Amino acid sequence: METDIQYLQLKNLCQLVKQNRLTHSIMLISKDDFALKYFSTQIAKMLMCKNLIDLACDKCVQCKKIEHHNHADVLTFPVEKTVIATEEMLQIIDSVFTMPFESDKKIYILNNAGSINAIAQNKLLKTLEEPPKGVYFILNVKNQANILPTIKSRCTKIYIENYSNNKIIEYLNQFNLLQEQIADIVDVCDGSMELAHNYAQNSSLLELIDFVYDLWLNLKHSSQIVQYSSRIYKLKNVFENFLNIFNIILKKVLECKFNIILHENRLVQLQQIAQDFSVEALSKIAKNLVELNEKFQRNCNFNIIIDVFLISFLEVKNKCQ
Ligand SMILES: [Zn+2]
Secondary structure, three states: OOOOHHHHHHHHHHHHHHOOOOOOEEEEEOOOHHHHHHHHHHHHHHHHOOOOOOOOOOOOHHHHHHHOOOOOOEEEEOOOOOOOOHHHHHHHHHHOOOOOOOOOOEEEEEOOHHHOOHHHHHHHHHHHHOOOOOEEEEEEEOOHHHOOHHHHHHOEEEEOOOOOHHHHHHHHOOOOOOHHHHHHHHHHHOOOHHHHHHHHHOHHHHHHHHHHHHHHHHOOOHHHHHHHHHHHHOOHHHHHHHHHHHHHHHHHHHHHHOOOOOOOOOHHHHHHHHHHOOHHHHHHHHHHHHHHHHHHHOOOOHHHHHHHHHHHHHHHHHHOO
16 A cells, blocks of 8 residues: 555645645646545545645544535535536635634535636636635646646646556455456556446456457458457447557557567567567558547547548558568
């Protein structure tokens, strides 16, 4: 537990709380919703807990209420929608001046803060600058692109580290999964508990991993392209997962080539792919993969970009032997 990097991050934050040095506006940044929710809850507990040691105790009334989302002074937004709208922001800002109900602090957790519109952010700005005594704001941010620089500069930014593989395995053990499936998920989720959760819940995503390995291993002739592309056409709604798995296999194959890491999971398959593809071919495929993603984000014709990618995949494989 003590070597877990997230644990160390939280322990450092707890030190700041104990020394009364935690700033009143905190921006948590992670691609992983699980990590954002976990950290914001832990920080709220630290601020309210009566028995702080290395972390919040998780046993006192305050900690338990926060864990069960029924602490009257820990308020999570948006309440109904997926993003805080301007009107809800105005209600939040008005409410900061009312006294806490059951403690000496009020903590506002703003989920999905990266998607709040600029008008609502501007409304929040003044409150972040001069929050009333005992008021804390925790902004959970997946994507910083839309956050106003003025908001950023008012907050202490905390980049949450990825979950350790051990933590992810521990979580996945509660699902009815085979050991190989757990190993696959750990490989593709890249430290994101949210992704791990999605894979564990969705057998078609697990099958997607098999499919992408199959593509790397068995797409050898142009006559097979139709068979593979027609299957990928149907994957538009999970295409980011497809790209992610494809990319991770590519990375692992490169590692195999350079003997950087010996992967226990899928080792035979990875070694086979490493034999089939030269380093030059892999680097060209990596470049094509970036282009494919860009075209996908730009909403180019899906079927066409898939065909183009698969044709170039084979071409590169055969030319760069
Ligand atoms: Zn406690």
